[in-house]
Amino acid sequence: MNESPKIRIPETVWKDICDGLKNACDAHYDQLLPHLETVRSQIEAAVEIVVGTDVDKTLTLPATSSEPVLQPTIAASLTRLIKAKGHVLVASAREYTLLDNLFGLIEGINLAANEGCVTLINGQKTNVVRKPDYSAPSKVAVDFANDAGPPVVFQIMGHFLGVFINKTHPRYQEIYDLLAPFAKNGVAIEDHTIGVTLEPADKPGKWRALVDFLNHLADRRTFVLFFGDDKNDIAAQQGVKDMGGLSFKVVPPGESMTIPNYVNGLLFGTHQTAAFLEAVAQLAVAWSTALDAARG
Numbered sequence: 187m188n189e190s191p192k193i194r195i196p197e198t199v200w201k202d203i204c205d206g207l208k209n210a211c212d213a214h215y216d217q218l219l220p221h222l223e224t225v226r227s228q229i230e231a232a233v234e235i236v237v238g239t240d241v242d243k244t245l246t247l248p249a250t251s252s253e254p255v256l257q258p259t260i261a262a263s264l265t266r267l268i269k270a271k272g273h274v275l276v277a278s279a280r281e282y283t284l285l286d287n288l289f290g291l292i293e294g295i296n297l298a299a300n301e302g303c304v305t306l307i308n309g310q311k312t313n314v315v316r317k318p319d320y321s322a323p324s325k326v327a328v329d330f331a332n333d334a335g336p337p338v339v340f341q342i343m344g345h346f347l348g349v350f351i352n353k354t355h356p357r358y359q360e361i362y363d364l365l366a367p368f369a370k371n372g373v374a375i376e377d378h379t380i381g382v383t384l385e386p387a388d389k390p391g392k393w394r395a396l397v398d399f400l401n402h403l404a405d406r407r408t409f410v411l412f413f414g415d416d417k418n419d420i421a422a423q424q425g426v427k428d429m430g431g432l433s434f435k436v437v438p439p440g441e442s443m444t445i446p447n448y449v450n451g452l453l454f455g456t457h458q459t460a461a462f463l464e465a466v467a468q469l470a471v472a473w474s475t476a477l478d479a480a481r482g
Contacts, residue, residue: 414435420448434449437452
């Protein structure tokens with residue numbers, strides 16, 4: 187039987203986590219000690235404590251490694267999370283289904299995708315039940331633009347996604363009139379032989395959009411988990427790290443890299459690395475238990 191995946195955490199971070207657990211319940215520490223010992227044992231089952239100081243400085247992984255590494259800077263994130271009365275785990279839409287399976291039933295954790303979809307129908311904002319295929323945004327736009335139904339504009343996390351309007355669409359003029367005002371708000375309109383394309387003039391707007399989404403959450407005690415593998419993810423990765431979340435740079439298997447200063451750690455593999463998500467899920471269970479203990 188394979189051993190459960192573990193996250194490597196330097197011993198200095200482990201001390202900070204234990205101190206954070208104690209401080210979170212300082213007023214009732216003696217009464218809550220049994221609960222905290224349970225939490226500690228759960229965390230120990232999910233992490234590998236690395237002894238030594240070198241790991242604190244570089245935390246560089248070999249090219250063959252698939253093991254995620256957390257920087258010491260996440261200690262503050264863990265402590266802040268434990269002290270909160272509740273939190274929302276926000277993750278990229280591509281991880282939403284996997285994370286929902288892992289975190290959805292954990293008490294004290296609410297899950298939200300950071301790519302909320304909003305439509306504009308005749309100028310009115312309406313929530314969308316149908317989730318688009320985020321892996322093919324251009325296809326989503328074409329499908330809806332060529333549908334004979336009401337004109338729809340997608341915005342992802344408050345950031346305009348873009349749409350293609352086919353000139354043969356029975357409601358082409360109505361859709362164009364609806365979308366044209368977007369040209370005044372940083373949207374580029376290009377006329378093609380078969381239709382018109384509207385796209386954001388400033389495409390790397392993911393972090394600003396993420397902030398906008400988080401600001402609309404009812405519970406501001408938000409814990410953000412963010413993965414990114416592209417240049418236009420850097421601003422979001424830096425922002426998530428700065429706000430106390432966990433930010434990861436995704437590195438293709440077979441490559442090596444020193445951890446950039448705008449992320450907490452590296453994740454070798456793909457966004458859907460099951461072993462990593464399982465390890466994070468174990469930590470989430472421990473955090474949830476700590477939250478319950480802190481509530482008294």
